[in-house]
Amino acid sequence: xxxxxxxxxxxxxxxxxxxxxxxxADQCEVSVSMLSSVERGDKAATVVVLDKIAQGxxxxxxxxxxxxxxxxxxxxxxxxxxxxxxxxxxxxTILTPVVPGVNFEWIRSTLPPGCDAGxxxxxxxxxxxxxxxxxxxxxxxxxxxxxxLKAGDSVYFAADVPHGYANRTAAECSxxxxxxxxxxxxxx
Numbered sequence: 061x062x063x064x065x066x067x068x069x070x071x072x073x074x075x076x077x078x079x080x081x082x083x084x085a086d087q088c089e090v091s092v093s094m095l096s097s098v099e100r101g102d103k104a105a106t107v108v109v110l111d112k113i114a115q116g117x118x119x120x121x122x123x124x125x126x127x128x129x130x131x132x133x134x135x136x137x138x139x140x141x142x143x144x145x146x147x148x149x150x151x152x153t154i155l156t157p158v159v160p161g162v163n164f165e166w167i168r169s170t171l172p173p174g175c176d177a178g179x180x181x182x183x184x185x186x187x188x189x190x191x192x193x194x195x196x197x198x199x200x201x202x203x204x205x206x207x208x209l210k211a212g213d214s215v216y217f218a219a220d221v222p223h224g225y226a227n228r229t230a231a232e233c234s235x236x237x238x239x240x241x242x243x244x245x246x247x248x
Contacts, residue, residue, distance in 0.1 A: 064101035069124060071099045073117050076158050088116025123158075134159060148175045167237045171198070171227035179224035184242040187219040196233030199226040209235075 074084050081099075085092045090112050097103035098113070105113070107121075114121040120140065136157035144152045149172040156166040171177060179201065191200060192214040200207045201224040202217050209215060217223065219239065227233040 062101075063098075063104055066105075066124070067099045067101040070095075070113065073119060073124070073158055074099075077117060079117075084113070084116050088112040090116070146177065148172075148177065150175050150177050163241050165237075165239045165241065167239065169225065169235055169237065171196075171225065171233045171235075173227060173230045173232060176226040176228075177224065179222050182221050182223075183219045185220045186240075186242040188240045189217055189219045189223070190238040191215050191217075192236045194234040194236065196227060196231050197229045198233050198235050199228050200224070201226070 074081075079087075081092050081095050084090075085095055090109055094103065094105070094109065095113070098105045098109075110124055111121050114124050117124075123140065134157040136155075142154040144154075146152060151170045153168045154165060155168055156164065169177070191198070191209070193209045193211050195211050197211075198209045200209055200215060201222075203221040203223070207215060219241065225235075
């Protein structure tokens with residue numbers, strides 16, 4: 061087991077979830093000192109400690125250990141995809157594996173009829189989104205501009221402005237978002 065690769069994987073998963081070392085330590089009941097040592101690759105954690113960390117990250121322990129290859133291929137099975145059922149009935153599925161140091165996500169979203177998913181804040185400069193509509197009609201708001209996209213339509217935009225997704229029709233809307241979201245290196 062390459063402790064450095066494991067540590068990078070752990071740190072990447074923690075940062076993807078926006079957690080500080082202290083927050084994760086509180087969630088998984090492992091000391092900050094131990095977490096920090098594991099992230100740096102200085103200590104080999106026991107299986108029990110790794111399981112606690114995985115539970116604190118709400119991820120299977122296998123995902124922590126998945127980074128033990130050279131990192132060139134990471135498979136994320138359908139059963140491992142994160143699915144979030146949001147208020148208003150819309151559903152997001154994160155299709156891509158978490159890769160430490162890579163801020164790319166591919167998301168499939170489904171909006172029921174009349175659903176407004178809300179407005180997302182501007183991301184850091186250098187962030188980008190590509191959207192492709194599979195079914196239905198999506199109303200995409202970028203800053204003060206509004207775009208109506210139908211099945212098969214796609215759009216690119218710099219995501220450093222507030223943007224929102226809505227389905228203003230009587231039929232379900234399904235779309236994909238490929239996002240490169242720049243984030244600060246430190247949570248908070």
